[in-house]
Amino acid sequence: MSVTTSVATEDDAERILKLQFLCYQGEAELYGDWSIDPLTQTLDSMRSELKEHHVLVARLGDEIVGSVRGRVDDDGVGRIGRLMVHPRMQRHGLGSRLLRAMEQQLAADGTVIVGYRLFTGHRSLGNLRLYQRLGYRQTQVEEVNSKLSFIVLEKRTEPALDRFAAIA
Numbered sequence: 196m197s198v199t200t201s202v203a204t205e206d207d208a209e210r211i212l213k214l215q216f217l218c219y220q221g222e223a224e225l226y227g228d229w230s231i232d233p234l235t236q237t238l239d240s241m242r243s244e245l246k247e248h249h250v251l252v253a254r255l256g257d258e259i260v261g262s263v264r265g266r267v268d269d270d271g272v273g274r275i276g277r278l279m280v281h282p283r284m285q286r287h288g289l290g291s292r293l294l295r296a297m298e299q300q301l302a303a304d305g306t307v308i309v310g311y312r313l314f315t316g317h318r319s320l321g322n323l324r325l326y327q328r329l330g331y332r333q334t335q336v337e338e339v340n341s342k343l344s345f346i347v348l349e350k351r352t353e354p355a356l357d358r359f360a361a362i363a
């Protein structure tokens with residue numbers, strides 16, 4: 196059976212949230228903080244995100260084994276987040292595949308895309324390696340609290356370099 200990637204439906208909300216709670220345990224441990232947003236998100240909020248964001252899921256048969264969310268903001272920047280892959284499926288390229296699929300999904304949105312932006316915690320070195328390998332470069336560090344800073348990374352689309360610089 197192979198893993199397929201598709202747009203999530205409303206019915207997927209609960210299963211995406213369950214996968215999220217599982218996948219982000221490692222991040223919570225890393226920061227010693229189990230109150231991080233991915234672990235405290237409610238089902239209602241997840242349902243709203245499904246309406247307001249692009250959400251992709253990776254399915255293995257009936258099971259959701261990966262997901263990613265994105266939206267294009269008013270400045271034409273594709274903001275990507277909540278990339279997750281079931282722990283037993285990690286490190287086989289699925290996370291990269293989902294991230295690339297979301298970039299394509301946002302580019303096909305019809306809105307002018309000047310680049311993509313995402314972030315991860317400062318201690319999440321594996322995530323940073325993954326994003327850098329996929330062409331993202333660190334642009335900012337945002338201190339969230341004494342335990343956590345967000346490293347913001349961006350990947351610019353070639354024709355619009357100047358515009359991205361203007362809004363950064």
Ligand SMILES: CC(C)(COP(=O)(O)OP(=O)(O)OC[C@H]1O[C@@H](n2cnc3c(N)ncnc32)[C@H](O)[C@@H]1OP(=O)(O)O)[C@@H](O)C(=O)NCCC(=O)NCCS
Pocket residue numbers: 218219221222277278279280281284285286287288289290291292314315316319321322323324325
């Ligand atoms: C980040 C995540 C989606 C990557 O999924 P994946 O399917 O393993 O990704 P790929 O197989 O395409 O790439 C693997 C790369 O991810 C990176 N990586 C992410 N987390 C890692 C970890 N805990 N340990 C080692 N490498 C990790 C590494 O760069 C790795 O490359 P390597 O094997 O050459 O070291 C997955 O690890 C996950 O769900 N993590 C928990 C949730 C999370 O932190 N999401 C990102 C929030 S910003």
